[in-house]
Amino acid sequence: MKRFFKAFAVLILIAIAAFFYFAPSYVAAERNAVRPHAPYPISDQAQALHDSLIIGDWHADALLWDRNLLKRSDIGHVDIPRLLEGNVAIQMFTAVTKSPAGQNIHENSADATDNITLLAIGQLWPPRTWNSLLERALYQAEKLHHFAEKSEHLRVIETQSDLEQLLADRAAGQNVIGGLLGIEGAHPLEGDIANLAKLTDAGHRMIALQHFFDNALGGSLHGENNAGLTDFGRKVVTQVEQRNLILDLAHSSPQVARDVLAITDMPIVVSHTGIFGACPSERNYDDALMQDIAAKGGVIAIGYWRTAVCDDSPAGIARSIQAAIDLVGENHVSLGSDFDGSVTTSLDTSELAAITQALVDIGTPETQIRKVMGENMLRVLRARLPN
Structure with a gap:
């Protein structure tokens, strides 16, 4: 009998070890797949153009997963080697801190079981992150700083000044990438405006107000009603403006977006989305609201997954980009992949030349391609980053 219990105990320990070792990697691979495809053909003309671009992406969730971003991986979408291969100059890394069980684009409850808690425990994040959304955002910032300390790129x-030095060094031939930090939904504030200082001290520069559920700041695009900004939400927007941070409306309810536009003139980002007129999905704001955001100098960042663009092939992404240009103007469209954001895509970040090729194929002028691929992002960063 003792032998039985010992053997049973060993099996339990093996099962626990297997969970911590295999489960997080399996989840990351399943949730962030690249659809199998043949290599995308890139003409010499398109490749030369791509190599000359300043490319910036407003949204990737790579810090959520237990991957060493310094090494090239065959899991997920983003790491430093693949960013270099894709000629990416600037990548916004967004910290996901809460995700409701059964997450969908239609309706989610803020009281639903949180998926990130189990993921944090399974990936052996520090215990301080297991019950604190603030600590999860701070920990993901620590991860990016750690990768930067270990990387020459x-x-x-x-x-x-950080931004301008990066651009000058790239122009001089250095193979360097700028990583920015943002939060996907402002629930890591945990209802306390003082926590905004902790997030900015950790390096976070873009603040999204909501994610997939209503929070203390207001309604989500995927929440239980189209609630607008709360009083706390207005305080946060005011502080974001005063602290020279970037405000992101991705996942906010249409009423929150309208309320924000009514109280600020700073350029606003919708960091990963699509154009409703081109892809009539509940994930996308209506076209008139997108035009209102652009009218205040904002940018609409086009994603690479089906719910945002309907056709997620490089050609389909290019058509959505062109639809956005036609709707809001060439100065107000950017890239917002949502890489590693629990989406399946038709390419990873090393293959971005396929999008450049697709834009060339549909006749998008070079000046517009340059703006969309990075120059419009630079304009907003220069307007909003602190001196």
Whole structure:
């Protein structure tokens, strides 16, 4: 009998070890797949153009997963080697801190079981992160800083001078990437405006107000009603503006977006989305609201997954980009992949030349391609990053 219990105990320990070792990697691979495809053909003309671009992406959730971003992986979408291969100059890394069980684009409850808690425990994040959304955002910032300390290619961008130095060094031939930090939904504030200082001290520069559920700041695009900004939400928007941070409306309810536009003139980002007129999905704001955001100098960042663009092939992404240009103008469209954001895509970040090729194929002028691929992002960063 003792032998039985010992054997049973060993099996339990093996099962626990297997969970911690295999489960997180399996989840990351399943949730962030790249659809199998043949290599995308890139003409010499398109490749030369791509190599000359300043490319910036407003949204990737790579810090959520237990991957060493310094090494090239066959899991997920983003790491430093693949960013270099894709000629990406600037990558916004967004911290996901809460995700409701059964997450969908239609309706989610803020009281639903949180998926990130189990993921944090399974990936052996520090115990301080297991019950604190703030600590989860701070920990993901620590991860990016750690990768930058270990890499000759990655820098964390926090100020305008950081940005300009990065661009000057790239122009001089250095193979460097700027990583920025943002939060996906402002629930890591945990209802306390003082926590905004902790997030900015950690390097976070873009603040999204909501994610997939209503929170203390207001309604989500996927929440239980189209609630607008709360009083606390208005305080946060005001502080974001005063602290020279970037405000992101991705996942906010249409009423929150309208309320924000009514109280601020700063350029606003919708960091990963699509155009409703081109892809009539509940994930996308109506076209008139997108035009209102652009009218205040904002940018609409086009994603790479089906719910945002309907056709997620490089050609389909290019058509959505062109639809956005036609709707809001060439100065207000950016890239917002949502890489590693629990989406399946038709390419990873090393293959971005396929999008450049697709834009060339549909006749998008080079000046517009340059703006969409990075120059419009630079304009907003220069306007909003602290000195």
